[in-house]
Amino acid sequence: MRLVIAKCSVDYVGRLKAHLPLAVRLLLVKADGSVLVHSDGGSYKPLNWMSPPATLRIVSPDDVELEDGVISQWIVKSTKADEQLIINIYEELHESSHDLGVDPGLIKDGVEADLQRLLAEQIELLGVGFTLIRREYFTAIGPVDILARDSAGATVAIELKRRGDIDGVEQLTRYLELLNRDPLLAPVRGIFAAQQIKPQAKTLANDRGIECKTLDYDAMRGVDDSASRLF
Template sequence: MRLVIAKCSVDYVGRLKAHLPLAVRLLLVKADGSVLVHSDGGSYKPLNWMSPPATLRTVAASDSELEEGVLEQWVVQSTKQDDKLIINIYEHIHESTHDLGTDPGLIKDGVEADLQRLLAAQIELLGTGYTLIRREYFTAIGPVDILARDAKGATVAIELKRRGDIDGVEQLTRYLELLNRDPLLAPVRGVFAAQQIKPQARVLAEDRGIECRTLDYDAMRGVDDSASRLF
């Protein structure tokens, strides 16, 4: 990994065009040829970047016609796509290179799969008398998150999201259409369960007879403290 602090301007030409005026920035060159251009603020997304695999070619001012004041130019070319990043360096402020080795990678806990497990274990949260049929009920067009039975014995298909968006309602609608063709299951009701449900998604869901439920995952996690076993 190579770290450079430099006064530079940056241009990206590829799927779109983007330009960064002259300023001091961090240029981070990774072992796979990818380059990140970071300023001293903002979140983790760089101002500009080149995805790997890529190759970095350095053009010296003495070798070529560069703009006035440019010490050197970096041409970062994506190997797979027709994407190019051009960095004009006007002043080198810092330079260092380090061997990091390969990273063992990230271990995660608490994503949608865990929330699905929690709701399956506390299925009565959706209503008294609810019982679980199964999680990940497979259909021809994909798995239904949770299939359950309500107090009256009717089948209920549950789509689970962290944030309930229109896309999720569409997804559940497709499942319901399919499930309701199965005489052993029909009639199947739909429940759209999420931490937050967007107004537009709620309108669409209720227009289609799909029940909307907001879930308090923190409370659910508190009931089932096996979620904290990992750490």
Template sequence: MRLVIARCSVDYAGRLSAHLPLATRLLMVKGDGSLLIHSDGGSYKPLNWMSPPCTLEVGVPDDDAREAGVDAVWTVTHKKTADRLTVSIHEVLHDSEHELGVDPGLQKDGVESHLQKLLAEQIERLGDGYRLVRREYMTAIGPVDILATDADGASVAVELKRRGDIDGVEQLTRYLELMNRDPLLAPVQGVFAAQEIKPQARTLAEDRGIRCVVLDYDDMRGVDSGVPTLF
């Protein structure tokens, strides 16, 4: 990654036109070829940027630009749309390059895979007599998070989300349609489980005969949530 702090002006031409007047800014050139232009405010959002695939060319300013104090011109062109970002550099205050290596990605606590593992180990949270058949039960359109049986031995398909919305209900509905065609599984009930379920998703699920279960992730891990209780 290359980090340049420079006094510059910026012009964007393409589907729209935009201009940033002369000011001191951070220019971030990433390894994937993207260019992001930041000010000292606005949190994480750049003032302007060009996403890959794009090319960056450093050119010499013409006579008029040089007389206006421009030392170099960066031209970033998108390979597919031909949109163009032109950065006129007046003064470079800092210029450094850093090798960051391969990023392992964001690791979130409480993601669906963790919930799936915990619920598989604590399947009784769905009700007395529930038994785990397997995790990641494969269907023709993808894996159901958990296949279980209830106290009567009937099949139960469980779809897990951190935040349950309508898309999750639709996903489980498609799984149920396929699984109920299998005479070895049918009839298959559905359980939509999440740390939080949106009202619209709950309404849709219950209308389709799918049971909703809200999971307390801290309680499943045996961690005190910090919320005072009476007992």
């Protein structure tokens, strides 16, 4: 992983245009080809990014004519879609590279891991005609718990929690923003699934067009047979 702290401006050019004015930011270049632009706030969500597969080309004023004060320009192009990040660097404050090796992956809480496995096996609980694409679908900002298709063939991203709160909805929102950049998957809708979902999380999910699904963990495990109960 390459880390660069620099005074820079950033322009995204694709289906829409976005501009980050001049400021000091952290630039991350990962081994998978993704490039992420971070500020010192906003938690772990990048201000902008380019998902892999992508190519990075760095040019200097000796190569091409750049704006006054720009010491180098990063041109990050997606190899799957017609979009790019253009990062103009005015001052570089720090640079380092680190080999992180192979990551063992996220080890989830036992119940969450079981929920994921059981829902993947019983994907029809989400609706008639649902089919599984895969569990732990990798993205540049983390793995989506389950990626599936509904009866119409549309892509659905599912985020699983034991107790669903606002943070989980925010997490799924970030995944959806990223997945909808992929023309092979878009449009992608979201389902927020949990054993319990807080009212505030339901309100936020509904506002963002995300469906909420309450899961009966015991029934999924076959421990609680609802058909044999009187109440």
